[in-house]
Amino acid sequence: MDEKSLHMLEFPKILERLAGYAAFSASAELAHALRPSTDFDEVARRQACTREARHLLSRHAEISVGGARDVRPLVTRAARAGVLLGHELLEIKTTLESARDLARFFERRGQEFPHLAAIAARMAPPPGLIEAISRAVSERGEVLDSASPRLASLRSEIKIAHERLLGRLNAIMNDPKVAPWLQESLITLRNDRYVLPLKAEGKGHLRGIVHDQSASGATLFIEPLAVVDLNNAWHELQLAARDEERRILAALSAQVGAQAEAITTLVEALAEFDLALMCAKYADDLRAAEPVVLPFRPASPAHPGSTLRLYQARHPLIDPARVVPIDVVLDDKTYAVVITGPNTGGKTVSLKTVGLLVLMAQAGLHIPAQSGSTLSLFANVFADIGDEQSIEQSLSTFSAHITNIVRILKQTTPQALVLLDELGAGTDPQEGSALARAILAHLVALPVTCLVATHYPELKAFAHATPGVVNASVEFDLQTLQPTYHLTIGLPGRSNALAIAERLGLPPSIVAAAREMLNPADLRAEDLLEEIHRQRDLAQRARAEAEQARAEAEALRQELARQLERIEEERQAILRQAAEHAEAELAALRAEIERLRRELARARLPLEAIKRVAETVEALGEQAEKALSPAVAPTTPPERPELGERVRIRSLGLEGTVVAQGDEDVEVQLGNLRLRTGLHDIQRAGVTETPPSPPPATPRRRKTAPASATPSPTLIAPSPGLELDLRGQRADDALTALERHLEAAYLAGLPFVRIIHGKGTGRLRQAIREALGQNPYVATWERGLEGEGGDGVTIARLKSEAT
Missing domain, CATH: 1.20.5 (Single alpha-helices involved in coiled-coils or other helix-helix interfaces)
Known part of the structure; x- marks a missing residue:
């Protein structure tokens, strides 16, 4: 990918936010080094890892890499015969334990999380190393007595020598001949030797070695001659114990160094796993959805074969409370967009939103857009956005832009995405407009998928007259003089220059004079465009009011x-x-x-x-x-018929053949109709039985099977309930349960079914909605309202008897 364009689109800021979720430095490095991939299999693998990580965190929120550390520098030092300290060995042990726990966790869940399990398979720690460090190093990083028999023996001898030394010093301190000459009755340390504080004038009353004196000279710190040998023995034992500790640490370091390659692989796997968790957490905070990434279709002279369909796309770096979602949906014949409108920043935001979401998708990140958004796998993304004036190179803004565009035109291919902001700006308007049209015509002829922002009206006419190119506009509120940031595909933008000038207080006479100077044809075009926008705004308001009324009616219907x-x-x-x-x-x-x-x-x-x-x-x-x-439910279980056996359905009075069995029901073939019914409604063929008297209550509603399932006998079936919860189920199991529930709901005469699938990664939701679109019992479906669960719920409206 083009690094200059990545910085123009602010992709490094995305990586910086992603790195903020890192659990340790190794995964933070991976996040900063993340780049969009152009390999389809690699992009699919990254997206799958993010999807599985979101699903994993939704079920096991506590999962993490634990106390893992990036111990690769320590391992490298150990491999070079360096000796690691106790706390450094403890870091290695903690990292190995975190990897071991994750590897064991995924051993049992390989089928549910195949891509994460493949990463965890590289986390198996070297055998015996955790146990060796645990035996020798405490949780505080100290070498334990159990590290070796010699160390245990030496530390025992040190304790005995220490007690003998202090006992002898206490005896001297309490001697009546010495006690009066002591500054105070205590034993202290000087130069790692135990001494007594003696008054300077009592120097001749205690023979020994002077190790120090107080600042005033009034106190001498003396090691009595009687304890010199005891002090020496104590010190010698300490030195021997220190050498033994170093030998133990050196042996453990050698074990670590011998497994340097395995430990390095393990740390890299931990970092890769943590990166998947980071992507999942970032996606959840962005309320992002998994994009559908497709390879390019076969190209033709009239189209590069790209796909660009972004629904409710949001710029990921703008405050979620302020960001305005946009739809960028190009049909199969369109691959270039010309965005026009006033210079208020809305066009640039639209370009950056498209570019950033493409980069995020190819980097394995879920994108802040509605589920179902689809993108092609672009071989490169080129952008020319922002003020590129360079004082050092003596380049004006125009020159800098043209230099960058020349570089882009040399490198671009039909499988690239090109984003150009304010094309042709910064020079004479007539020449700039001609240059902009020529550059755009070149890109369209290649052909290259491109989005171009401009304020030149000539490009509106070019987009209107050129196949494969479409106009788009960013709206502007003349009342507040602020951009709305709504992007409208299919309509060119209005300049609004005269209207804005008038709103800002320019005298009406000057505005009128400016209007007279304009070409009458341009004025008529602007007036017509104004009327189109006005009519569209009215239609949008009417649609919003109708949607609100529909939502209120739906809420009342559900209640x-x-x-x-x-x-x-x-x-x-x-x-x-x-x-x-x-x-x-x-x-x-x-x-x-x-x-x-x-x-x-x-x-x-x-x-x-x-x-x-x-x-x-x-x-x-x-x-x-x-x-x-x-x-009242029967107290004795009904007799289960065999597959292929002829049975009679009591509620219908019809005979058929058993073709499938469930735990509590069977499926019966009645001519061309297959009907699922409970065991209690089944009677062996040829057995006569008096049907039960109907209860003295309101009869159930009757429903007939859909026209595709003829013949269609009148069925009376119990209600399966208006709600079906499929959260946490695998897609195949969920679709089977959905089909049964819809059939039962249709036969029971229910008007709709509320299907709860959760938000999660969006895979289950997408599979359910695709199945609803093909189900013969479903008339329409729609997402739940915000008070009903939003995008985590789908309402399926069942066909009525008339349909």
Whole structure:
């Protein structure tokens, strides 16, 4: 990629923000070194890593590289026979442990996160190194006694020697002949030797070696001769222990150096994994979506074969509260855009937005745009944007721009993207306009995908008359004299120079005189353009009002649907309670009859009277059970038919063949119609059965199958509910569940289904919406409102009986 253009488009600022999410320096270096790729497989791999990382963080927010450090300099030093200190070995151990934990985590999740698992496969630490460092170095970076038997022995001897030394000094300090001459009763250190503070005038009362004296000279710090040998023995043991510690650290460093290549590979894998997490976190904060990156289509003289469709694209470096989304959607015949309008910055922002999003997509980053945005894989991106005046090279702004454009024209190819801001500006308007048209004509003839911003009206006519080129404009609010930053493809921009001058207070007579000097044809064109913009603004306002009304109606429809669903649930609950109550009363009555029968039998009285009462109770019980049976689930599991067996569907009174089985239902082939129904609605063919009496409640709505599934018998089916939650499911499983739910909802007569798929990476949402567009039961679908879950929810409207 062209480095000069990367800086013009501010791509390094994107990398700087990305590096802010780094967990350690190695991944921050990778972020700063990240560049857009021109290899399709590499771009696809990067995008997949970002997608999997977003999915991973949505389910395991705690996942990270832990306490990993960039230990490659330490490993290099160890490989060159250098000796690492305890805390440096501890950094290596912590890094190896982080890599080991991640490798174990992905061993069990390789199918769910294949690209991240491939990175984690390179994280396996060298065998035995973690354990060796753990045995020798503590969590504070100190060498442990357990590092070697000799070190443990030496430290034990040091402790004994230290105790003997202090004991002897305490005895001298408490000697009546010495105690009066001590400045104070304490033992202190000087030059790593234990000494006593002796008054200067008592020097002859304690024989020893003077190691220091106080600033005033009143105190001498003396090592008594009686402890010199003990001090020496203590020091010798300390030196021996230090040498043993160094030997242990050297041995561990040699182990690290022997595994330098493996540890370096491990650190690089950790950095690559952390970079994927960084891309995911940055995407979540940008509310970004995964772009669809496509290779170029076969080129023709009339089109380079590029694709550019950005929906609701936002500049990633502008405050999200202020940024205005734009749509840049080119049809299959268009590859060049001429953006016109007043000099207010809106055109430059549009160019930078397109350029930055292309670079981000090819670098493996998700882009701040709506799901479904599609881009070609460009071989290079060239930009000429901003003030390029160079005092050092004695170049004016015009000269600097032309120099850069000459460089771009030499290097560009049909598979490049070219972005030119204020083409031809900075010189005589007539010559600048001609030069701009010539440069644009050259790019169109190559052909090259390009976006050009200009204020020359001649380029509007060129775009209108040239195949493959389209006009676009950035809107300007004449009331506030501020740009709206809305980009409109298909309409050229208005100059607004006279209107702006009038709003700013220029005398009307001067404005009128300027208007008279204009070409009447230009005035008519401007007036016509003004009317087109005015009519479009009216249409947009009307559309916004209609959309608001539709949203309010939809909210009311959903509230009514929720109320109906609650009423249905309450009705079913009441029926269940009634059934339970009736069953309890019948059981109690039967028990009472049985008790009376036993008493009459004991009394040897006739049982005729009690028998008639029992028969009446049984009859009432059977009637109650028949009346309440539709609301009460069977207590015994139904018999499961075999595949290929002929069965009868009770609710339809039709016979068919079992072609598929589920846990609680079966699929039956009825002529050309395949119907899925519950096991309780199935009866073996040839077995007669009296159908149950219908419940004394409002019958369910009837629905017929779609026209494509003829013949279409009238079906009566239970409601599967208005909501289907598919979050966390794999795409294949989710689409299977979606198909079953839509079929059941259609047969139950539901008006719509609310499908919850979450926002995540957008893959599941995209798959669901593609399936909805092909489903025979679905009339239309739309994203949820902000109060319903926004883009994490899709509302599928089912076909009515009339359709």
